[in-house]
Every structure is written in C-alpha cells, then in structure tokens.
Amino acid sequence: MEAQIAFKERPEGGYCKCGRKAVFSRKYEGSYLCKHHFCLSIEKKAKRTIRQHNMIKSGDRICVALSGGKDSSAVLYILSKVLNGRKDIDLFAVSIDEGIHGYRPESLEIAAKFCEQLGVKHRTLSFKAAFGKSLDEKMGEVAADPSMRIRESCTYCGVGRRYLMNRMARLSGATKLCTGHNLDDEAQAVLLNYIRGDLFRASRMGPVTDWSIKKESDSMFIPRIKPFREIPEREVALYAILKGLDIHMDECPNVGGIRFEARDFLNNLEAKYPGIKFTVLETFDKLLPAIRQVAEGNEPRLLRCRICGEPASREVCKTCELWRL
Numbered sequence: 001m002e003a004q005i006a007f008k009e010r011p012e013g014g015y016c017k018c019g020r021k022a023v024f025s026r027k028y029e030g031s032y033l034c035k036h037h038f039c040l041s042i043e044k045k046a047k048r049t050i051r052q053h054n055m056i057k058s059g060d061r062i063c064v065a066l067s068g069g070k071d072s073s074a075v076l077y078i079l080s081k082v083l084n085g086r087k088d089i090d091l092f093a094v095s096i097d098e099g100i101h102g103y104r105p106e107s108l109e110i111a112a113k114f115c116e117q118l119g120v121k122h123r124t125l126s127f128k129a130a131f132g133k134s135l136d137e138k139m140g141e142v143a144a145d146p147s148m149r150i151r152e153s154c155t156y157c158g159v160g161r162r163y164l165m166n167r168m169a170r171l172s173g174a175t176k177l178c179t180g181h182n183l184d185d186e187a188q189a190v191l192l193n194y195i196r197g198d199l200f201r202a203s204r205m206g207p208v209t210d211w212s213i214k215k216e217s218d219s220m221f222i223p224r225i226k227p228f229r230e231i232p233e234r235e236v237a238l239y240a241i242l243k244g245l246d247i248h249m250d251e252c253p254n255v256g257g258i259r260f261e262a263r264d265f266l267n268n269l270e271a272k273y274p275g276i277k278f279t280v281l282e283t284f285d286k287l288l289p290a291i292r293q294v295a296e297g298n299e300p301r302l303l304r305c306r307i308c309g310e311p312a313s314r315e316v317c318k319t320c321e322l323w324r325l
C-alpha cells in the first residue's frame with residue numbers, strides 16, 4: 001500500500017526546528033519535522049480547517065463514518081481530542097459492513113475496539129441486514145446476469161454505503177456527518193468530476209458538503225464535513241502510525257478503475273512538482289461559486305423514492321434501483 005511505502009522514505013539527516021531528528025520531510029513547505037511537531041502540525045491543520053469553514057458548532061451531533069482505516073480512525077481520534085469535555089457537542093461513530101470476504105470483518109473489529117478505547121458510541125450496519133444480501137452475494141448475482149448494465153462492485157458498494165450512512169446519521173439525529181476524506185481523495189474527486197463532466201456533483205463538493213443548500217426545508221441529507229481535506233494522504237497515514245492507532249491497513253480488494261488512474265496521475269505530478277495537489281483543490285475552491293452558478297437549474301429535482309422514501313432524483317432512488325429492493 002502506498003501509505004506504508006511512504007514511511008520508508010525517511011528524511012536523511014534532517015533536523016526539526018526544535019533540534020530533534022526529523023521523521024518527516026514536508027517537501028511542499030521545505031520543512032523537516034520531528035514526531036512531536038509533525039503530529040502537532042496535523043492537529044493544528046485539522047482544527048484550522050474546522051474553524052475556517054465553521055464545520056462544528058454548539059449543539060451539533062456529529063456522526064463519524066468509521067471504516068477502521070487510517071483516515072476515518074485518525075479523524076475520529078482528532079475530533080475526540082478537540083471536543084474533549086465539551087458537553088454541548090455529541091460525537092458517535094457508525095461503520096458499514098458491506099460483506100466483503102476477508103476484508104471487512106477484521107476492520108470492523110478494529111473499529112469497535114478503537115471506539116471503546118476512546119469512549120465513543122459505535123454502531124455497525126450491514127448491507128445484508130439493510131438490503132437482504134452482502135456485497136459479495138450481490139456481485140455473484142451481477143456476474144450471473146449479463147443483462148445488468150452496471151457491473152463494477154465499487155458502484156454498488158459506494159451507492160449503498162452513502163445511502164446507509166446518510167440514513168443512519170439522520171435517524172440517529174446527527175446534524176453533521178464527518179468523513180476522513182483527505183487531500184488526495186478531494187483532488188481525485190475534482191479531476192474525476194471534471195473528466196466525467198459532472199458539474200452537479202462538483203457543485204456539491206467543498207469543505208462542507210450540503211446537498212440541501214438550496215432547500216433549507218429539506219433536511220433529508222445530512223451535511224458532510226471533511227476536517228482532513230487539506231491534509232495529504234501520506235501525512236494522515238504517518239500521523240495514525242506515530243500515534244499508535246490500531247488501524248486496518250489493507251486496501252479494499254475491489255478498488256480499481258478510473259479513480260486509480262487519477263490517483264497515479266496526481267501522485268506523479270506531485271513527485272515532480274510538490275504542492276500540486278493543494279493547487280488543484282485551491283483552484284477548485286475558488287471556482288466553486290461559479291460552478292454552483294452554472295450547475296444551478298441543471299440540478300435534479302429532489303423527490304422521495306417511491307420504494308424506500310429516501311431522497312431521490314427520480315421516482316426510484318439509485319440504491320433501490322441497483323440493489324433491486
């Protein structure tokens with residue numbers, strides 16, 4: 001996995017401003033950081049992002065989407081630190097069990113143990129319970145039925161996961177859904193939306209993803225916050241390791257496709273031109289108001305799914321369509 005490789009790349013002979021030996025060389029800043037100052041810088045950056053974009057306010061009930069991987073574990077860890085002792089804000093975590101053989105069970109165990117250590121309430125929801133079958137079972141069905149147009153497991157998985165996470169967050173009274181998306185995820189999403197010409201999806205990106213911006217009255221979608229959106233993936237991974245967080249390191253066995261290529265493309269550019277991922281995101285943020293203007297009018301009407309009652313852009317929502325509920 002890329003994240004693991006990153007740590008072998010120790011800075012040679014670099015020293016932190018405090019005089020201690022560096023564990024990380026931050027090329028886009030030209031700085032060397034010791035363990036203490038590296039971790040501090042990550043926490044400061046996350047806090048600054050939260051503050052800058054008003055991600056959290058008094059009275060919030062924050063649901064963290066926890067997979068057991070480095071990003072969501074680290075974001076939960078930092079939030080529990082930042083919010084430590086605040087009685088006016090509630091924090092809890094939800095994990096989704098897609099039913100991916102040999103991958104999910106271990107990460108779910110890790111997630112549950114981690115929440116126990118932090119004293120954070122935790123719940124798990126499974127595809128099997130919600131949709132009647134696991135992702136593996138669904139993909140078996142798809143393989144056997146050539147008439148099914150959509151064949152990539154990531155589509156079934158992603159659609160199902162977003163659906164359950166939003167529904168779960170809403171039913172538990174959450175006011176924010178927090179995810180561990182990092183700079184790499186965000187820069188990839190910028191490119192992918194551009195390549196696919198998906199201006200509507202692009203218009204709903206940004207630091208606080210609120211699908212109901214235009215319709216204050218419709219609270220079916222819980223606004224999503226991403227405190228790590230300005231932190232590169234390898235730095236989140238290094239932070240998780242330096243803090244000794246017990247995390248699940250395997251990459252999902254189903255991952256692939258065009259997102260993979262976007263990731264490689266950005267990584268190659270970043271190696272040659274340090275800081276380019278920031279530029280991609282910064283430029284996008286500057287264009288966002290204009291993108292929202294262009295996308296306005298093209299947005300799908302928000303309806304209620306005839307089958308499940310969840311928000312949908314057509315009569316039947318994507319989840320009910322794909323999972324044949």
Ligand SMILES: [Zn+2]
Nearest residue numbers: 016018034037
């Ligand atoms: Zn230092």
Ligand SMILES: [Zn+2]
Nearest residue numbers: 305308317320
């Ligand atoms: Zn539905």
